[in-house]
Amino acid sequence: MKKCQPTSVVYHRGNVLPDPPEHDRKHSMLEIGAAAPAIDGIEFSRPTLLAFFETDCPACQLTLPYLNALQAAVEEKAVVAAISQDSDCRTETLAKALPIEIPIHIDHRLTASRAYDPLATPTLFLVDRRQRIAARSTGFDKTELNRIARRLCDLAGVPVTAPAAPHDGNPQSKPGCTSRHLEPESGAADPDPVDVHAQRGQRAGRAVLPDSEDPYEYCYEHGFADPLPVVPPTVERVQRMLAASGLPPREIIARIPPNFGAATVEKIAANAVMAGCKPEMMRVLVPLTRAMCDERLDIHGVQGTTHFAAPLVIVNGPVRGQLGFASGSNVFSNVARANSTLGRAAQLMLRNLGGAIPGEIDMSTLGNPGKFSYVIAENEEAGPWAPLCVDFGIDPRRSALTLYCCEPPRGVSEHTARSGAVLLRAFCPVLANLWSRRVCRAPEALVVIGPEHAATLKRSGFSKDDVIDYLYENTGIPAAEYDDDGGEGSKMTQHYEECVIRSARCYRKFKGPESIRVVVAGGPAGKFSAVLGSWQTGKRGSQMVSYPIDDE
Amino acid sequence: MSTILVNPLDERVRPKANPAPRLDTLEGKRLALLDISKPGGAVFFDRLETLLTERYGVASILRITKPTFAKPAPDEVLAKIRAAQVHAAVEALAD
Numbered sequence: 001m002k003k004c005q006p007t008s009v010v011y012h013r014g015n016v017l018p019d020p021p022e023h024d025r026k027h028s029m030l031e032i033g034a035a036a037p038a039i040d041g042i043e044f045s046r047p048t049l050l051a052f053f054e055t056d057c058p059a060c061q062l063t064l065p066y067l068n069a070l071q072a073a074v075e076e077k078a079v080v081a082a083i084s085q086d087s088d089c090r091t092e093t094l095a096k097a098l099p100i101e102i103p104i105h106i107d108h109r110l111t112a113s114r115a116y117d118p119l120a121t122p123t124l125f126l127v128d129r130r131q132r133i134a135a136r137s138t139g140f141d142k143t144e145l146n147r148i149a150r151r152l153c154d155l156a157g158v159p160v161t162a163p164a165a166p167h168d169g170n171p172q173s174k175p176g177c178t179s180r181h182l183e184p185e186s187g188a189a190d191p192d193p194v195d196v197h198a199q200r201g202q203r204a205g206r207a208v209l210p211d212s213e214d215p216y217e218y219c220y221e222h223g224f225a226d227p228l229p230v231v232p233p234t235v236e237r238v239q240r241m242l243a244a245s246g247l248p249p250r251e252i253i254a255r256i257p258p259n260f261g262a263a264t265v266e267k268i269a270a271n272a273v274m275a276g277c278k279p280e281m282m283r284v285l286v287p288l289t290r291a292m293c294d295e296r297l298d299i300h301g302v303q304g305t306t307h308f309a310a311p312l313v314i315v316n317g318p319v320r321g322q323l324g325f326a327s328g329s330n331v332f333s334n335v336a337r338a339n340s341t342l343g344r345a346a347q348l349m350l351r352n353l354g355g356a357i358p359g360e361i362d363m364s365t366l367g368n369p370g371k372f373s374y375v376i377a378e379n380e381e382a383g384p385w386a387p388l389c390v391d392f393g394i395d396p397r398r399s400a401l402t403l404y405c406c407e408p409p410r411g412v413s414e415h416t417a418r419s420g421a422v423l424l425r426a427f428c429p430v431l432a433n434l435w436s437r438r439v440c441r442a443p444e445a446l447v448v449i450g451p452e453h454a455a456t457l458k459r460s461g462f463s464k465d466d467v468i469d470y471l472y473e474n475t476g477i478p479a480a481e482y483d484d485d486g487g488e489g490s491k492m493t494q495h496y497e498e499c500v501i502r503s504a505r506c507y508r509k510f511k512g513p514e515s516i517r518v519v520v521a522g523g524p525a526g527k528f529s530a531v532l533g534s535w536q537t538g539k540r541g542s543q544m545v546s547y548p549i550d551d552e
Numbered sequence: 553m554s555t556i557l558v559n560p561l562d563e564r565v566r567p568k569a570n571p572a573p574r575l576d577t578l579e580g581k582r583l584a585l586l587d588i589s590k591p592g593g594a595v596f597f598d599r600l601e602t603l604l605t606e607r608y609g610v611a612s613i614l615r616i617t618k619p620t621f622a623k624p625a626p627d628e629v630l631a632k633i634r635a636a637q638v639h640a641a642v643e644a645l646a647d
Contacts, residue, residue, distance in 0.1 A: 205559040215555050224560055238558040261562030270560035301622035352561045540620035 029117045032135065036127040037115035039083070041105055044131040047078040047155035049148065051102075052113060052123045055086045055094040057177040059140035060122045062170055065199060066163040068101040070149050073163070077156035083107050085121065085180035097198035113181040120176035124148050128155055139176040142166070167547050169254060169290035200250045201262040204270060206235070219274065223357075225348065226372065230274035241269035244279035245286065253286055254293035257300035259355030263289045268345075271352060275345035276337065280323060284401065287547040288313065288346060291403050296543040299405070302535060303356040306363055308407035309535035309542070310370040311350075312446070313343060314519055315377040316389040317399030319549050327377035329523025332409055332530070343373030368408055376521050382451035383520030384458035391517065392546030399549035404446050404517070405542040409530035410434075414453065420460030423453055424467065427531065428475045431516075432509050434533035438477055438489035440496045441511045444534035447471065450522035453529050464518050472513040473499075476506030517544065575640055578608040584633045584641040585613055588621040592646035600642070614638060621645065 030036070036044060051067055053060035064082060071080040082104045084091040091106055107113050116125055119138060126135040126148055135151045137144040142164035153160045166172070209218055215232035219225055224233075231237065242249055242265060249266035256263055268285050277285070292299050292311060302309050315325045326336035334340060356362040368374075380387045389400035410433075414426035427447065435443040447467075449457070457467060476499055482490050496507035510516060515537070522528065535542050575581060583604060587593035597615065604610040614636045618625050633641055 202563070205563055207557045207559060209555040209557065211554060213555075215557065218557070232555065233558045233560055235556045235558055259562055261564070266558065267560060267562075270558040273558075274560060298623060300624065305622075348560070355562070536620070536622040541622045 029119055029123075030125065030133050030136070032133055034133050036125065036131045036133055037112070039105060039112045039115075042079070042081055044127055045129070046076075047074075047129060047134075047152055048127045049078070049080045049152050050083055050116070050125045050127065051081070052083045052085065052107075052116065052118045052121050052125075052179065054121045054177055054180060055084065055090040057121050059174040059176040061094070061098065061198075062140045062174055063122045063124075063145065064098055064100050064102075066145055068099075069163040070152065070161065071102045073149075073161040074152060074156045074158050077158050078152055079103070080152075081105055083112055085110060085113055097200065099200075110181040113179060117181075118179045119182070121179050122176055123179070126151055126155070139173065140171075141173040142170075143172075167287070167290075169293075171295055199252055200248075201252045201264040201267075203250060204238075204264070204266045224352065225274060226344075226351065228372070230348075231276050233270040233273040237273040238266065238269045240279045241272055241277070241282055242266060245269065245282035247282075247286070253289045256289075256293055256349060256354035258303055258361060259353070261353030261355065263293075263349060263353050267353060268349065271348040272341075272345040275348055276341040277345050278323075278337070278341075281338070281342055281345070283552075284315075284319060284323065284342060284549055285345060287549050288342070288401055288403075289349065291401060291545050291547040292346065292350070294403075294545045294547075297403055297405065297545050298536075298542045299350070299354070302405045302542060303350060303354055304361055304363065305535060306365045307535050308364065308366060308368045309405045310368040310374050311346065312370060312404045312406050312532065313346065313375040314388055314402040314404065315375065315399075315549075316380065316387045316394075316402070317397070317549070318551055319399035320377045320380075322399075322552065325375070325377035327379040327381075327521055329525075331376045331379070331521045331523075339375040339377065340373045343370070343375035346375075347371055347373060370408060376448070376519075378519050379451060379521045382522075382524070383449075383454055385464035385518070385520070388517065388519045389546050389548075392544070394546055394548055399551050400546055401549060402544060402546040404532070404544045405535045406446060406532040407535075409448065409532050412529040412531060413527065414529075415527045417456065420457040420462040420467075421470065423456050423460075424470045425474070427471055427529065430531045431471060431475045432477055434509070434531070436488040438481060438487060439492070440477060440489065440507045440509050442537060443509070444515045444537045445471075445510070445517070446532040446534075447516060447518045448522070448530040448532065449518060449520050450526060450529045451520065451524050452527045454520045456527075465513075467518055468513045468516045471516050472508075472510050474501055475509040476501045476504075477509060479505045479507060482507075572640070578604065578610050580609060580611045581639040582612045582636065583610050583614070584636060584638040585615050586625070586629070586633065586641055586643040587615070587617040588643065588645045589618050590621050590645040590647045593617070593644070596644060596646035600644075 067080050080102045082102055084104055084106045123138045125133055128134040135148050137148050145164045146162040149163055150160050216229050219230050245265055247265040251265050252262045254263050272285055323338045325338040350356045378387050388402055390396050394400045410430050412427050412430050414423050417423035431445055499506055499508045585597050587597055601613050
């Protein structure tokens with residue numbers, strides 16, 4: 001398979017690749033205002049958007065379905081056409097798989113590609129009625145795609161549409177691949193087409209059990225489940241889930257790493273049945289599946305780590321009441337069907353479709369009880385601050401879920417503090433011990449504040465930012481603990497930030513206040529809270545993601 | 553009445569990948585050592601490099617490190633190994 005390159009690198013790489021025939025080293029991709037060369041079969045009597053693509057380019061496979069929607073929006077007032085740089089066979093295979101519903105021109109001898117000279121695919125050229133280039137864009141980028149769509153709508157005189165919505169399961173951007181006409185001649189046979197971005201999968205297989213077979217034992221023996229019994233995923237039960245989802249059974253919502261098994265709506269439904277979910281949970285499971293496979297979360301790494309990490313789901317908004325999510329007493333445990341079954345469905349999918357079988361892909365040293373189920377809802381009614389999803393830009397009136405890959409909760413007890421500042425002092429030593437005590441800057445924390453503690457903080461006038469700032473500024477490791485004993489974190493002090501906390505010279509535990517997130521959850525009685533430590537963080541690890549849930 | 557179940561698993565049949573052909577000798581070969589970037593990797597690879605060159609006569613060694621152990625090796629890292637046209641690569645970690 002052709003290797004993709006970041007578009008930012010393509011230009012530089014062009015200088016080290018052997019020259020393709022008939023092509024000058026100097027790139028001459030058509031500029032804005034340049035005359036658009038003719039392409040057989042394409043008239044430019046209407047505003048026309050040309051999309052140069054390759055069948056095995058993931059960024060192209062992300063882009064093309066949006067162009068179907070764009071063509072539908074502009075109707076007959078404009079033309080959206082795909083220019084394939086590959087063979088009829090490969091183009092036809094991809095066109096069926098995605099599908100591609102716009103006209104496709106196959107650029108057999110790469111004549112059009114050489115004339116327009118895109119650096120990479122996908123490249124979009126918007127051609128106006130005067131047959132001039134009005135706009136162009138390279139690679140997959142939702143902002144750019146919507147900008148081009150807006151220009152096309154303006155030229156066509158139709159209402160503006162933005163086909164690429166945030167939170168639709170696709171990344172914000174993805175680098176493209178070197179355009180075929182700039183590739184060195186390899187002489188190698190055409191690779192098989194890949195379907196990693198196909199949007200339709202196969203229907204799930206069926207197993208017909210004779211009366212003598214116990215379906216519960218069958219599920220266990222055939223590796224359908226974790227070691228606890230599951231509800232057998234009968235055709236009738238799965239059908240009820242599918243009906244509630246309103247989605248086609250073959251639609252692929254995401255591919256779950258590291259095995260990249262296709263989470264079709266039908267597979268999600270079958271796992272949800274096994275977990276004991278009610279059919280209406282499908283409206284949470286679909287965005288949850290997308291969120292779990294968001295590249296920022298890096299579930300790929302989490303599935304294979306020896307660390308404790310498991311994805312915790314935090315639910316916000318009206319869906320909590322509608323589907324019965326618990327946010328009060330026992331929020332981390334066996335209190336509500338919604339919490340327990342949603343988390344179990346997620347874990348079954350990670351195992352059954354992603355391949356995280358314990359002892360095989362999942363080599364966690366000690367594991368995490370959250371790998372049976374790990375779902376809480378925020379107790380927004382007891383919280384004096386905006387809910388967690390608002391920190392990620394989601395409207396507080398909407399339902400949402402947030403994912404955080406973390407270890408099990410560490411308890412914080414403080415029963416006698418009368419002020420917010422004294423109360424928060426009890427959190428600092430627990431935060432200081434996250435990951436490994438003398439490791440600073442890398443760990444992140446989710447602080448789950450119980451309602452009684454939240455009330456104390458509210459009485460003291462603490463905003464959420466005040467809480468976070470206090471915890472950031474007052475959590476450090478005394479420099480005196482850093483002997484030259486070779487312990488974890490002890491050789492990294494040159495990267496740490498020095499500070500003084502209660503007259504002691506310390507290294508600050510966290511890189512910044514943004515390393516700490518706060519949520520309110522738990523029951524009305526008991527002055528307890530919890531701290532949940534992260535796995536690897538930032539762009540080199542797992543980042544929290546928050547996705548809206550469609551409200552009824 | 554028989555029960556019909558919907559298969560909840562990834563049903564793709566994966567062809568078994570064959571391991572790359574083994575080298576007859578390390579003498580005069582070019583090797584890549586891919587460090588996944590765990591903290592002790594350099595210690596392990598330093599020792600391995602010494603053994604490979606001094607004891608087994610390996611001609612040259614490309615040392616390369618993944619940007620993070622938490623994610624698969626990016627294309628750039630694999631491209632560097634391919635560009636070096638090594639005879640074999642060793643991926644390892646030490647924590």
